[in-house]
Amino acid sequence: MVKHYVLKGPPDTPYFGGEYHGTLVFPSDYPFKPPAIRMMTPNGRFQINTKLCLSMSDFHPGTWNPSWSVATILNGLLSFMSQDESTTGSITTSAYEKTVLALQSHSSNVARPIFRKVFPELVAPEQVPLHIAFPNAPITESLPMSSMALKLPSISVGPVQRKPIGSQRANQPADGSHIEALGPIAARAGVTGVGAVAAADRAVRRQSMFSLSHWHKWLAFFLVFAYLVIAKTITRATASSSSH
Numbered sequence: 001m002v003k004h005y006v007l008k009g010p011p012d013t014p015y016f017g018g019e020y021h022g023t024l025v026f027p028s029d030y031p032f033k034p035p036a037i038r039m040m041t042p043n044g045r046f047q048i049n050t051k052l053c054l055s056m057s058d059f060h061p062g063t064w065n066p067s068w069s070v071a072t073i074l075n076g077l078l079s080f081m082s083q084d085e086s087t088t089g090s091i092t093t094s095a096y097e098k099t100v101l102a103l104q105s106h107s108s109n110v111a112r113p114i115f116r117k118v119f120p121e122l123v124a125p126e127q128v129p130l131h132i133a134f135p136n137a138p139i140t141e142s143l144p145m146s147s148m149a150l151k152l153p154s155i156s157v158g159p160v161q162r163k164p165i166g167s168q169r170a171n172q173p174a175d176g177s178h179i180e181a182l183g184p185i186a187a188r189a190g191v192t193g194v195g196a197v198a199a200a201d202r203a204v205r206r207q208s209m210f211s212l213s214h215w216h217k218w219l220a221f222f223l224v225f226a227y228l229v230i231a232k233t234i235t236r237a238t239a240s241s242s243s244h
Contacts, residue, residue: 018102053088
């Protein structure tokens with residue numbers, strides 16, 4: 001009697017993510033005698049399609065326990081696979097080679113007709129729910145793409161005038177009040193989005209220029225007035241001196 005199995009590589013080992021197919025060949029007087037154990041998927045730990053010498057295999061019938069189930073045998077195989085102990089049927093490779101073989105294990109399995117025949121549900125695991133194909137694997141649900149899309153407001157981008165960074169920072173209050181002023185200015189201009197920022201910035205600059213120009217006018221008026229007063233005073237003083 002032949003039983004096919006598929007083992008998943010355990011975490012924290014070079015085999016993690018791997019998919020290892022093999023067979024258990026049970027004798028006619030099982031469970032009183034142990035099965036022959038083979039692994040068919042290249043894995044870097046055991047020779048493929050070769051009987052393995054393990055305490056629960058037919059190499060050691062004296063250590064066999066009839067109460068051991070198939071699950072017990074496979075757990076023992078997986079435990080021995082994660083160790084570095086040598087035995088008949090084992091090979092020596094680097095952790096890197098084992099990791100590469102783990103990544104290639106599914107493709108290797110699917111390429112063999114016997115695997116496709118015995119495990120059709122594993123040939124294309126993307127078409128089978130993970131909890132069915134791999135009952136013990138953790139399930140991570142992902143949101144559909146439609147629900148992940150962000151609804152962004154429409155933005156009309158107006159012309160942006162570039163200024164030196166230093167002058168921009170110098171003209172902006174440190175308390176961030178210039179940001180709060182953008183809303184009313186943009187609303188009056190009828191502009192939204194990035195265009196609102198540009199329009200508001202232009203409006204603020206125009207207001208600043210108007211204030212500066214207005215201040216210059218008052219200064220010029222004051223200087224002219226002062227000049228006239230001084231000139232008139234000097235004229236009177238000169239006339240008074242001449243009369244004496």
